[in-house]
Amino acid sequence: MAETLQNLGLGFSVALQPAVLLYAFAGCVVGTLVGVLPGVGPLAGISLLLPATFGLTATNAIVMLAGIYYGAMYGGSTTSILMRIPGEAASVMTCIDGYAMARKGRAGAALAIAAVGSFIAGTVRVVALMLLAPPLARFALRFGPPEYFALLLLGLLVLAYMSGGSMVKSLAMAVLGLLLGMIGIDQMSGYFRFSYGIVELGDGLGVVPIAVGLFGIAEVLATAGQEVPPQVLKPKLRELLPSRREWRESLMPMGRGTVLGFLIGVIPGSAHIISSFVSYAVERRLSRHPEEFGEGAVAGVAGPESANNAATSGAFVPMLALGVPSGPIPAVMLAARASRSSPRPTRSSAARPPSPWTSSLPWR
């Protein structure tokens, strides 16, 4: 424990340097802008901006890339809430209640709750990351194909069971989604499935184009024929802040979303997407007023937004503790570190209590 605190102090001494804070700020701003753009997303954003970090020290580069990552994860919620167009896949669930809140004139409150939820989840998970990373990383690496299959099946069933309305329809939509996922090259055999000679379909259908089509285009079509255009909301500054009731209703979902997101985030794969889906389903199930979900429930914004940000931290666990990237984004960040001819973390370094900032020190 003493060593953890010592490392933490060392980490803060680096992280609180003005230059590092400046790069963190710049990363968050750029990341938020990237997240707001539908279809770009954190992976594309980090990949595109990777060359911009080549002139920086490893610490500054990793801090900036982490800022871009977190910023993009938050930025995706802005267009979800205001326009019902998810900036990236993990913000799909925020579209439902975030946009409904905006339609009720609570756009500012929804944005604030998403921001605070993301901040709390990110902060709490950084602490958990320092303390729990090595054992959690070892656990995550035991996940094989059967465990993944079981986890995804659980996610779909939980969503179908908890989403309310007709369970048969929910299951039918889950199966339809799985069928859409069949398009492209079969990973096991290399066969092209349902691609009809179109090379682009070999990669399958992206989550973001489908989500933008389902939510964004549907909204455009639904409002296309309105004789009176939708009213532009001009809230006063104090209306941008959530009310006391909204804060109260969002606290527990934020806590649950944080825990769920971190635990699911440790597991390699598209954890940040799954975590937001599971969080939404859990909140709906636990709510005393499940009928409010879809109509602007605060918990429907607070839970998923906290979960996807907590999953972002969780994704660092295997990377920082064992040097094994848990998904494409940590892999790109690991590549950024490797591009400076620095050794990547190894299993022997897992003995050290890792933190996102102190872990970069040995490779500075």
Add this chain to the structure above:
Amino acid sequence: MLTTDRLGGSALCLLAVFVMWESRRLPLGTWHHPGPGYFPGLLAVILFVLGGLVGAMGKHAASVATVGWSEARQALVILAVGAFICFALEGLGYRLTMLAALLFLVWLVERRSLVTAVTFALALAGGSFYLFDTVLRVPLPRGPFGI
């Protein structure tokens, strides 16, 4: 009576049959060694059953005749413009395609003034190209003369 659920259930069943038909070219494999056609086939069967259930339980859903779509004309025009963008993007390039599509939508569909439509279309087509292609270096299709 044709209800929305019955219509939806039938559509799901039709889709399931289509997937089964298309999966026939893919090796099925076995239970222990499933081939590329195994999972789509299995999912298609499940979808057929679920679609049938949705239809069978859809007696009390809203009648299709009562469901209106007042914005159909505008929506179909937007979809047609979307299709035009998909097919024209590679040939005409991003800027020309978006310019044409936005001009059509704002001037002819939304019936705004020509000046407004041209200004909006030029600004959005040029601005978004600059942001993605120039600033973010996402290569967007270019048309004749590199436009």
